[in-house]
Structure formats: structure tokens, C-alpha cells
Amino acid sequence: MKLLVFGKTGQVARELQRLAPDATYLGRDQADLMHPAACAAAIAASDADAVINAAAWTAVDKAEAEEAAATVVNGDAPAAMARAAAARGIRFLHVSTDYVFDGAGDQPFAPDHPTAPLGAYGRSKLAGEQGVRAAGGKHLILRTSWVVSAHGANFVKTMLRLGTERESLNVVADQIGGPTPAAAIAEALLTTARAMADGTPGGTHHFSGAPDTSWADFARRIMAEAGLSCRITDIPTSEYPTPARRPLNSRLDCRAFTAAFGLPRPDWREGLKAIVKELRS
Template identity: 85%
Template sequence: MKLLVFGKTGQVARELQRLAPDAVSLGRDEADLMNPAACAAAIAGSDAAAVINAAAWTAVDKAETEETSATTVNGDAPTAMARAAAAKGLPFLHISTDYVFDGTGDQPFTPDHPTGPLGAYGRSKLAGEQGVRAAGGNHLILRTSWVVSAHGANFVKTMLRLGAERDSLRVVADQIGGPTPASAIAEALLAGAEAMVAGARGGTHHFSGQPDTSWAEFARAIMAEAGLSCRIEDIPTAEYPTPAKRPLNSRLDCSAFTAAFGIPRPDWRKGLSAIVKELRP
């Protein structure tokens, strides 16, 4: 199966390259998402059987002051890609986020739950979802949360660095969600692409790691896995202000994706072990 992948250096893009080395992966120099027309042209000129968009604006706080650019990357570019894929009859797979929800309550969000982004990043990702659906082709929008890997900037790498430098850290304990290994997302996307090329229908689905936990409990697991003695002190979100408001509830109901594609939620603890082993052999 020939794949065209947008993204080269991001967490999921790196894992896609590891799992599917024969895929054509386009970096910013080859397909800049600030230029949606160029992204569409890349698809039009490709002989791929499916297209995966693993590129995105992920700087949540920066999006608050640069929402136009974030929306171009997360909204306009995926829309243009989806239209180009639909024109060629190609399955289009796109990664979205729990930030399209308002984070209220304590129950997992289902794919059909009403959206309500809290900030610019969530609005930009929601715009991308809406554009992908409107394009009319066979698409898979895979919402995920708390992505971690041995690459790029993420919570695991930050905790390992700070945990080696400090005796204690104050970490938010009232935000709950599912840490998701980028490798598991890549595997899910590849399985989804293969199924869709064979005729399966996509849709909007959720995929996140299990069990759901807090950032503070996740931090403790990271310290334990790495053998670090750094103590984690629980704090509320109110004591860790950020430019962009974070959802308190990032739980995602992934049962529909498991039913449709046979892919269960990954155990983030196993993913964490692999990440720490890669970073600290």
C-alpha cells in the first residue's frame, strides 16, 4: 500500500516513518501547511493509495496570539488536503484532539458529543474537522490526547529532564485524560488506512491510552519508570496558569473505534516503558 504522509519531524510522523519506511513523507520544505494549495497539489500529483495528515500546529499557548496562522495550518490545510483526496477517491486520515471539547464533567466524551473548544488551538482543530467532513470523501478523523514519545517536546521528556534536576515538582492533578504513545497512534492510522483502502468507511473516532489518569499521577509513573527520586506534589490547575485554558476532562470514549477497526485502547504504561528505555538505555 502506497502512502503519502504529511509531516516528518512530529511525534506521530516520526513513528509512521519507523513503521512504514516506504511511505512518502513530506516535510515543511516539501509541503508547507501554511500553503494549503501546495498541500493539495502534492496529493493531486501523487500515486498513493491513501493520505495521512500527521502534521499540525501543536503550540497550544502560542495559538492564542497567532490564531490566524494556527487556523491555516490546522483548518485550511487539512480541508484542502481532504478535498484533493476526495477528488481522487483516496482515503484521507487526519489527527484531531480532545481540545475540541469543553472539558466539563467527568465522563468520557463520545465522538458525537457536542464540541465547544476553550481556546484558539481547539477552534483551529475543530475547523479542520469540519473541513475534512465537508470535503465529502472517505475520511478518518482520529481524536487523541496527551501524545508522548521519545521525540519532540512532550510531557514525558519534560518530566525526565526536570526529575533529574530537582527534588520535587508541582504537577496539576485535576486534569484527567489518557496519555497516548505516538507509536500506538501511528499503528492505528496505518491499520485504518489499510482497512479503508480495502473498502472500510472511516468517520470521526476517538483513540487514547488507558487507564485514564491525572498529569500528577502520570508524572509519578514516569519518575518510577526512570528510577528517579523526584517527588510529585499535586496542585490544582488554578495554581498553574497558562495563556490557553486547558480542559479538565480529557477522557475519550474509544469504544466505537475498537468496534469499527478492532483496535483496542493502548496501555500507556507499556508505551511509557518503551519510551523511557529508548531515552535512557
């Protein structure tokens, strides 16, 4: 499989490089998602038979103030990429998010649940999904949540840093979801790319870590795994205001993905062990 990946320094892209070192990876200096036509041209000029878009605007709060730019990166660029891939008849895999939902209720969201994003980031990602589908090619949209790794900025690294600096932390306890190791997402993308080559249909799927938990309980597990004595105190979302509203319910129903591609939800507790071990080394 000749693979072209948009993204080089992000969490999922870094893990893809470990698993598929022979793929071609395009960083922002080679394919800036602020310029969708250039991204499409890169696909048109490539001899790849599958494309993964692992690049995105991930600054959720910043998107509230810069929605137009976020929509170019998360909406217009994936749509242009998908059209270019469809024109060549090759597979296009795109990473999306639970933020396309409103976070209501306490049941896991199925892939066909109506979307209703709460803010600019979710709207920009939904625009990307719609553009990928409208392109009409062979595609996979993989929605995930709470991505963590030893790379970049994420909750695990933030908690480890603060846990060494403070005796206690207040952490939101009424947002529930599945932390997802970037390494597992990378494996899922490669598995689906291969399966689609053999005729397995793509479409829209969910893939997140298990078991579902709160940010506060996730933080406690991080402290325990790292041997830190920092105490975690539960607080409601209302006591931690942010520019962008966060969904209270980020649970994702991943059963269809497991049935189609044979991959169960990854155990984030095992993923956390690997992340802490890597950071220590």
C-alpha cells in the same frame, strides 16, 4: 498501499516512518501547511492511494496569540488536503484532538458529543475537522490526547529532564485524560487506512491511552519508571495558569473505534516503558 504522509519530524510522523518506511513523507520544506494550496497540489501530483496528515500546529499557548496562523495550519490546510484527496477518490486520514471539547464533567466524550473548544488551538483543530468532513471524500478523523514519545517536546521528556534537576515538582492533578504513545497512534492510522481500503467506513473516531489518569499521577509513574526520586505534589489547574485554558476532562470514549477496527486502547504504562528505554539507549 501507496501512502503519502504530511509530516516528517513530529511524534506521530517519526513513528510512522518506523512502521511504514516505504511511504512518502513530506516535511515542511516540501509541503508547508501555511500554504494549503501547495499541500493540495502535492496530493494531486502523487500516485498515493491513501494520505495521512500527521502535521499540525501543536503549540497550544502560542495559538492564543497567533490564532489566524494556527487556523491556516490546522484548519485550512487539512480542508484543502481533504478536497484534493476526494477529487482523486483516495482515503484521507487526519489526526485531531480532545481540545475540540470543553472538558466539562467526568465522563468520556463520545465521538458525536457536541464540540465546544475552550481556546484558539481547539477552534483551529475543529475547523480542520469540519473542512475534512465538508470535502465529502473517504476520510478518518482520529481524535487523540496527551501524545508522548521519545521524540520532540512532550510531557514525558519534560518530566524526565526536570526530574533529574529538582527534588520536587508541582504538577496539575485535576486534569484527567489518557496519555497516548505516538507509536500506538501510528499503528492505529495504518490499521485504519488498510481497513478502509477493504470497505470499513471511516468517520470520526477516538483513540487514547488507558487507563485514564491525572498529569500528577502520570508524572509519578514517569519518575518511578526512570528510577528518579523527584517528589510530585498535586496542585489544581488554578495554581498553574497558562495563556490557553486546558480541558479538565480529556477522557475519550474509544469503544466505537475498537469495535470498528479491532484495536483496543493502548496501555500507556507499557508505552512509557518503551519510551524510557529508548531515551536511555
